[in-house]
Amino acid sequence: xxxxxxxxxxxxxxxxxxxxxxxxxxxxxxxxxxxxxxxxxxxxxxxxxxxxxxxxxxxxxxxxxxxxxxxxxxxxxxxxxxxxxxxxxxxxxxxxxxxxxxxxxxxxxxxxxxxxxxxxxxxxxxxxxxxxxxxxxxxxxxxxxxxxxxxxxxxxxxxxxxxxxxxxxxxxxxxxxxxxxxxxxxxxxxxxxxxxxxxxxxxxxxxxxxxxxxxxxxxxxxxxxxxxxxxxxxxxxxxxxxxxxxxxxxxxxxxxxxxxxxxxxxxxxxxxxxxxxxxxxxxxxxxxxxxxxxx
Amino acid sequence: xxxxxxxxxxxxxxxxxxxxxxxxxxxxxxxxxxxxxxxxxxxxxxxxxxxxxxxxxxxxxxxxxxxxxxxxxxxxxxxxxxxxxxxxxxxxxxxxxxxxxxxxxxxxxxxxxxxxxxxxxxxxxxxxxxxxxxxxxxxxxxxxxxxxxxxxxxxxxxxxxxxxxxxxxxxxxxxxxxxxxxxxxxxxxxxxxxxxxxxxxxxxxxxxxxxxxxxxxxxxxxxxxxxx
Numbered sequence: 001x002x003x004x005x006x007x008x009x010x011x012x013x014x015x016x017x018x019x020x021x022x023x024x025x026x027x028x029x030x031x032x033x034x035x036x037x038x039x040x041x042x043x044x045x046x047x048x049x050x051x052x053x054x055x056x057x058x059x060x061x062x063x064x065x066x067x068x069x070x071x072x073x074x075x076x077x078x079x080x081x082x083x084x085x086x087x088x089x090x091x092x093x094x095x096x097x098x099x100x101x102x103x104x105x106x107x108x109x110x111x112x113x114x115x116x117x118x119x120x121x122x123x124x125x126x127x128x129x130x131x132x133x134x135x136x137x138x139x140x141x142x143x144x145x146x147x148x149x150x151x152x153x154x155x156x157x158x159x160x161x162x163x164x165x166x167x168x169x170x171x172x173x174x175x176x177x178x179x180x181x182x183x184x185x186x187x188x189x190x191x192x193x194x195x196x197x198x199x200x201x202x203x204x205x206x207x208x209x210x211x212x213x214x215x216x217x218x219x220x221x222x223x224x225x226x227x228x229x230x231x232x233x234x235x236x237x238x239x240x241x242x243x244x245x246x247x248x249x250x251x252x253x254x255x256x257x258x259x260x261x262x263x264x265x266x267x268x269x270x271x272x273x274x275x276x277x278x279x280x281x282x283x284x285x286x287x288x289x290x291x292x293x294x295x
Numbered sequence: 296x297x298x299x300x301x302x303x304x305x306x307x308x309x310x311x312x313x314x315x316x317x318x319x320x321x322x323x324x325x326x327x328x329x330x331x332x333x334x335x336x337x338x339x340x341x342x343x344x345x346x347x348x349x350x351x352x353x354x355x356x357x358x359x360x361x362x363x364x365x366x367x368x369x370x371x372x373x374x375x376x377x378x379x380x381x382x383x384x385x386x387x388x389x390x391x392x393x394x395x396x397x398x399x400x401x402x403x404x405x406x407x408x409x410x411x412x413x414x415x416x417x418x419x420x421x422x423x424x425x426x427x428x429x430x431x432x433x434x435x436x437x438x439x440x441x442x443x444x445x446x447x448x449x450x451x452x453x454x455x456x457x458x459x460x461x462x463x464x465x466x467x468x469x470x471x472x473x474x475x476x477x478x479x480x481x482x483x484x485x486x487x488x489x490x491x492x493x494x495x496x497x498x499x500x501x502x503x504x505x506x507x508x509x510x511x512x513x514x515x516x517x518x519x520x521x522x523x
Contacts, residue, residue: 004405004406005403008400199384199386200386202384203384203386203397203398204401205370205373206344206373206378206384207373207374207377207398207401207402207445207449208370208371208372208373208374208376208401208402208449209370209401209402210367210370211370213401213403214401
C-alpha cells in the first residue's frame with residue numbers, strides 16, 4: 001500500500017467519524033455496553049470456575065478402613081487407592097489423629113466421658129481430579145479390599161457442577177448474542193455513513209476506483225470505532241471489577257470467597273476486548289459497504 | 296473505440312431495452328446518440344460504463360470486451376472513460392479543485408501529479424479563476440464545466456456525455472458543446488447522448504438514432520434521420 005494512499009484512507013476514515021459524530025458516538029457506546037456485559041459475564045464465569053475449582057479440591061471421599069485391620073494393614077491399602085482413576089491424592093489418617101481432630105472441633109470434650117480413639121476407624125481422605133465423576137470414584141474406592149464404608153457429599157458436588165455448567169453456557173450464549181448485536185449495530189452505523197456518501201461512492205466507481213480503494217476508509221472508520229470502544233470498555237471493566245471485588249472482599253461474612261485479582265486476567269481480557277472490538281468494527285464495515293460495491 | 300455487435304438487453308421485469316444494436320465509434324470520432332425517452336439510450340450508456348451486462352451480443356470499449364470482463368478489471372476499463380451527466384453529480388462539500396482532484400486521487404495519482412494536472416484541465420474548461428468555489432456557488436453551465444473537467448482529468452480515451460445540456464439555457468448549452476468539440480479536437484473520442492434537436496443540428500457530426508431498442512439511422516447530417 002502506497003504511503004499517500006494509507007494517509008488518504010486514515011484521513012477519510014477519521015473525517016467520516018467526525019462528520020457522523022452522533023452515530024459514531026452511538027456505535028462506540030453500543031460496543032462499550034456489549035463488551036462490558038460480555039466481560040462481566042466472562043469474569044463471573046472465571047470466578048465461579050475458580051471458586052468451584054477450590055471447592056473441588058476440598059471436596060473429598062472419606063474411606064473408612066475395616067475395624068479388623070491393624071494400622072499397618074490399613075496403610076497397605078494406600079497403593080490400591082492411589083491407582084484408581086480420578087484420584088489425585090490419598091492421605092492416611094489414623095484413628096488417633098482423627099480423634100484429636102474431632103476434639104479440636106468439639107467445644108466441650110469433658111462431655112465425651114470415657115469415649116476415646118477406639119470408637120473411630122482408621123481412614124483415608126481421598127481427593128479427586130474431576131468432581132463430576134466423584135460418584136464413580138467412590139464406588140471404585142468401596143470395592144477396594146479393607147474399605148468398610150465411604151462417605152462423600154454428592155449433593156454438593158452435583159450442585160457445584162450444575163452451577164458451573166449453567167454459568168458457562170449462559171456466558172457463551174450471552175457473548176454470542178451480544179457479539180451479534182454489536183455487529184448489527186456497527187454495520188448499520190457504517191451503512192448510514194455509506195448511505196449519506198452513496199453519491200460520492202458512485203462517482204468513485206464511475207471514475208474507476210477499485211473496490212479496495214472505496215472499502216478501506218470505511219474499514220479504517222470501523223477499526224477506529226471498534227478500538228476506541230474496546231479501550232474504553234477495558235478501562236471501565238477494570239474500574240468496575242476492582243470496585244466490586246473490593247466491596248465483596250470487604251464483607252466479613254463473605255471473606256471465605258476468593259475473587260481473582262484483575263491483574264491476573266487483565267491481559268487476556270484486554271486481548272479479548274481488542275479482538276472483539278476490532279472484529280465488530282471491521283466485519284461491520286465490510287457488511288455495510290458490501291452492497292455499494294456490487295456495480 | 297466502441298463496438299456494439301448485435302447487442303440485446305432485457306431487464307428482469309421483461310422490458311426489452313435493446314434488440315440487436317450494432318454500431319462502431321472509431322477513436323477520435325465525435326458522435327451524437329439521439330432518441331426519444333425509453334428508446335434505449337440510457338441502457339447503452341449503462342452498458343458502456345459496465346453498470347449492466349448485455350443479455351446477448353458483444354461490446355468492446357477501448358479494447359476491453361465487456362461481455363466477459365472480470366469484475367476486478369472493471370475499474371481499469373472505467374479509467375479509460377470520462378462520464379458527464381445532466382445533473383453534474385458534483386460533491387457539494389468539495390471545492391471545484393477538490394472535485395476534479397478527487398477523480399485523480401481515487402485512481403491513485405500522487406499529490407504532485409494532481410497539483411500539475413488539475414489546474415491545466417480547469418484552465419481548459421475555463422474555470423481557472425473558480426478553483427476555490429463550491430458547486431453551489433457556480434452557475435449550471437459552470438457546474439457542468441467542472442463535471443467535464445473531472446471527466447477529462449484522468450486523460451480518458453472516450454468521453455460519454457449523457458444529456459450534458461439538459462439543465463442549461465441555449466447559450467450555455469452551446470458553450471458546453473463547443474467545449475466538448477474542443478476536447479474532441481484534442482484527440483478524445485466523444486459520444487453525446489441527447490434529444491435536443493437544435494443542438495444536434497448546429498453541429499455537422501455523426502448522429503446515431505435509436506428507437507424501440509433498435510438503431511433506426513446512423514450517419515452524418517443532423518437530426519432529420521431520427522425524425523423520419
